[in-house]
Amino acid sequence: MADNNQGQHKSFYEEGGKGIMSWVYTLDHKRIGLMYLVSVLLMFAVGGILALLIRLELFRQGPTILTAHQYNQVFTLHGAIMVFMFIIPAIPASLGNFVLPLLLGTKDVAFPRINIFSYYIYVIGAIIAIASIIFGGVDTGWTFYTPYSTGSGGKVIWMVFGVFVLGFSSILTGLNFIATIHKLRAPGITWSRMPLFCWGIYATSLIQVLATPVLAITLLMLIIERAWGIGIFDPAKGGDAVLFQHFFWFYSHPAVYIMILPGMAIISEIIPTFSKKAIFGYKAIGMSSVAIAIIGFLVWGHHMFVSGQSQFASMVFSFLTYLVAIPSGIKVFNWTATMYKGTISLDTPMLYALSFLFLFTIGGLTGIPLAALSVDVHLTDTYFVVAHFHYVMMGGTVIAFYGGLHYWWPKMTGRMYNETLARLACALVFIGFNVTFLTQFILGSKGMPRRYYDYLPQYQTLHQVSTVGSWILGLGFLIMVSYLLASLKNGALAPANPWGGLTLEWQTSSPPPLHNFEKQPNTKIGPYDYGVPVPPKKPGTLEGAVHGTSS
Amino acid sequence: MAQAVDELKHDHKHDEHPWFFHHHFTDVQQQFDTAKLGMWTFLATEILMFGGLFVAYALMFSMYPEAFKAGHEHLNVNLGVVNTAVLIFSSLTMALAVRSAQTSNKRGIIINLLITIACACVFLVVKYFEYSHKYHEGLLPGIFYSFPTDYVPHIEMYFALYFMMTGLHGIHVTVGIGLLTWILLNAMKGKYTSAYYTQVEMVGLYWHLVDLIWIYLFPLLYLVS
Numbered sequence: 001m002a003d004n005n006q007g008q009h010k011s012f013y014e015e016g017g018k019g020i021m022s023w024v025y026t027l028d029h030k031r032i033g034l035m036y037l038v039s040v041l042l043m044f045a046v047g048g049i050l051a052l053l054i055r056l057e058l059f060r061q062g063p064t065i066l067t068a069h070q071y072n073q074v075f076t077l078h079g080a081i082m083v084f085m086f087i088i089p090a091i092p093a094s095l096g097n098f099v100l101p102l103l104l105g106t107k108d109v110a111f112p113r114i115n116i117f118s119y120y121i122y123v124i125g126a127i128i129a130i131a132s133i134i135f136g137g138v139d140t141g142w143t144f145y146t147p148y149s150t151g152s153g154g155k156v157i158w159m160v161f162g163v164f165v166l167g168f169s170s171i172l173t174g175l176n177f178i179a180t181i182h183k184l185r186a187p188g189i190t191w192s193r194m195p196l197f198c199w200g201i202y203a204t205s206l207i208q209v210l211a212t213p214v215l216a217i218t219l220l221m222l223i224i225e226r227a228w229g230i231g232i233f234d235p236a237k238g239g240d241a242v243l244f245q246h247f248f249w250f251y252s253h254p255a256v257y258i259m260i261l262p263g264m265a266i267i268s269e270i271i272p273t274f275s276k277k278a279i280f281g282y283k284a285i286g287m288s289s290v291a292i293a294i295i296g297f298l299v300w301g302h303h304m305f306v307s308g309q310s311q312f313a314s315m316v317f318s319f320l321t322y323l324v325a326i327p328s329g330i331k332v333f334n335w336t337a338t339m340y341k342g343t344i345s346l347d348t349p350m351l352y353a354l355s356f357l358f359l360f361t362i363g364g365l366t367g368i369p370l371a372a373l374s375v376d377v378h379l380t381d382t383y384f385v386v387a388h389f390h391y392v393m394m395g396g397t398v399i400a401f402y403g404g405l406h407y408w409w410p411k412m413t414g415r416m417y418n419e420t421l422a423r424l425a426c427a428l429v430f431i432g433f434n435v436t437f438l439t440q441f442i443l444g445s446k447g448m449p450r451r452y453y454d455y456l457p458q459y460q461t462l463h464q465v466s467t468v469g470s471w472i473l474g475l476g477f478l479i480m481v482s483y484l485l486a487s488l489k490n491g492a493l494a495p496a497n498p499w500g501g502l503t504l505e506w507q508t509s510s511p512p513p514l515h516n517f518e519k520q521p522n523t524k525i526g527p528y529d530y531g532v533p534v535p536p537k538k539p540g541t542l543e544g545a546v547h548g549t550s551s
Numbered sequence: 552m553a554q555a556v557d558e559l560k561h562d563h564k565h566d567e568h569p570w571f572f573h574h575h576f577t578d579v580q581q582q583f584d585t586a587k588l589g590m591w592t593f594l595a596t597e598i599l600m601f602g603g604l605f606v607a608y609a610l611m612f613s614m615y616p617e618a619f620k621a622g623h624e625h626l627n628v629n630l631g632v633v634n635t636a637v638l639i640f641s642s643l644t645m646a647l648a649v650r651s652a653q654t655s656n657k658r659g660i661i662i663n664l665l666i667t668i669a670c671a672c673v674f675l676v677v678k679y680f681e682y683s684h685k686y687h688e689g690l691l692p693g694i695f696y697s698f699p700t701d702y703v704p705h706i707e708m709y710f711a712l713y714f715m716m717t718g719l720h721g722i723h724v725t726v727g728i729g730l731l732t733w734i735l736l737n738a739m740k741g742k743y744t745s746a747y748y749t750q751v752e753m754v755g756l757y758w759h760l761v762d763l764i765w766i767y768l769f770p771l772l773y774l775v776s
Contacts, residue, residue, distance in 0.1 A: 106575065107574065108575035112575070114589075171596055175592045178588070179585050179589040183581060183588060184575070184581075209596055210595065213597070213602075216600055217600045217719075218603055220715075221603070221604075221715070224692075224693075228693040229694040230708075230715075231693055231708060232607060232611070232708065237693075238614070238705040515574075
């Protein structure tokens, strides 16, 4: 990770000191973001390998490579790792940490010490949660439903306590970003001139701060219930098992938006940059993020249509769930409209953004039948639900995350990756994903229940197709790992602005200096003012182009 | 050359920054406002965390009002009143400590913080006597409930909530004592003046929240009817 093309400036890699200690004690948001990035990618790899094991087990009827008990533990760990250790911190804490202060034209996040503190809490929480598998495993599923989770064998307390600790990391990141966005914007970056990534992260942070404490107290009650049998979630003792579900989903449904909003935030940056066109409906996209955050708090009951909650409550939750479709739809239409008559270049980040549009739309649309009371009764706990949330979470957030990773990779590392291999990997991921999960919609609608170790013969073909899809997906990610690692050593040096973007991070060198900007960045031009002052140049040849460093 | 001079000036200016100023802020006021916003956000998370317990309380109380009534009769209302008074008084001294910091009154900060810490300790000592009384009587939650006479169905649920709510609050009081001691030590070193009192104010906000939560816990647990 050598010097950037401008030569005279040192990057934060050199300025912040060398050696492992310069990372351990760092307060620099860029280094903390990178440490988060390595950690979440590691978690993604572990969770991904577990997913491959699940798919492999389901390749044939009957036992294949795992026992039924191991299978339960593997899907629990897959869910817990992917949700709590990968996808929730993935975009905000890694890419967000690195990019948010750059986009706002500031030197750091509001509270750098809290930032590094949150990272260590994350590491400790992850270690505690994963330790549960060494000491006996957990087979409750990532939702820890009572009464099974209070009575089942295994190390539920370890896992739950780990998730409890991870929650604090999430709260502190959200708190830090809220304060940063409110108070640390550079002069000229008003609320209505803030890049849309910041709006998305802001909405995400609000949910992190307001929902996660409820998860914390819920998990604490679950631990106490399991340890001392207080009975608050135990109907036999006069408690209420459904209360746990209410509490859990009061966090975990908004948490779905903690996952998807940052993904949408990345897409809002990639699409204008690669269409060289002003974003269509800036205010609508920004406000729809906040609208999703608010409505997201009022729909948790749609996870509980078959739990025995009152029919009236179900009706209200169903109606409110439909409402979420409106801001989501606004976003999709605005992104599409942004591309209309734009000068589109199909570089890898844009390919991911287009994949996102396609997959997220499928994920969103299949949510509508699930929000319908009568249909949901048929589809609850089937593979249809599994496919739906994988289309939103993986087809949406994870694809957007990798789009963002490719988009900001030159900024973060100062190196370009191999574009051909990157496009190939993107194509494999896209194809593999659809082969894996489109089949699961069919499986689910035919009645295949989720979390089952075995199945009836009529489901075998579709399960096999799905498993083959998971291999294509795995291959795509393997290729990605190889060319990204290779780029660190042999990649071409990245220019300051490889994509011709107008947001502030492209005004500083790649990688940026320790204090982010050598001089106050130029905020006179809005983040999406494409085409007006300087005609766009061809991507990849943007030495000093667009608004560059002139001040 | 001109650039070098500029850089020198910049470095010089950097040295003149007061000890509490962090380089990534534009000025001291911005730093103070940011800290305050962060603290209020944190307080919101605290309210939501306790909110879960309040919801659980509301649900269980609506299901078993008799058990909650029977349960609260085992509590000593007088001790609860004493603790409420002690905490409200400590909120006053905390506010006075912040005021003293704003007016650079070092002695005022130290005395008021000492009183606040003393009140917090009194609160915990009273709580200790209340807890040990219940321990000896067997009025404990869940599997530990062993009070022999006058069993009202689901009375354990009341004690489960009693111990969880007051326990979590007690942890917050203990953390508060740590924070108060930390700013007391800083105050003794003369760190807080009208130019910088952010830490005193933030700990003050936290302490007021701890008091506020108790003001809700007291009637819910001690004054059931």
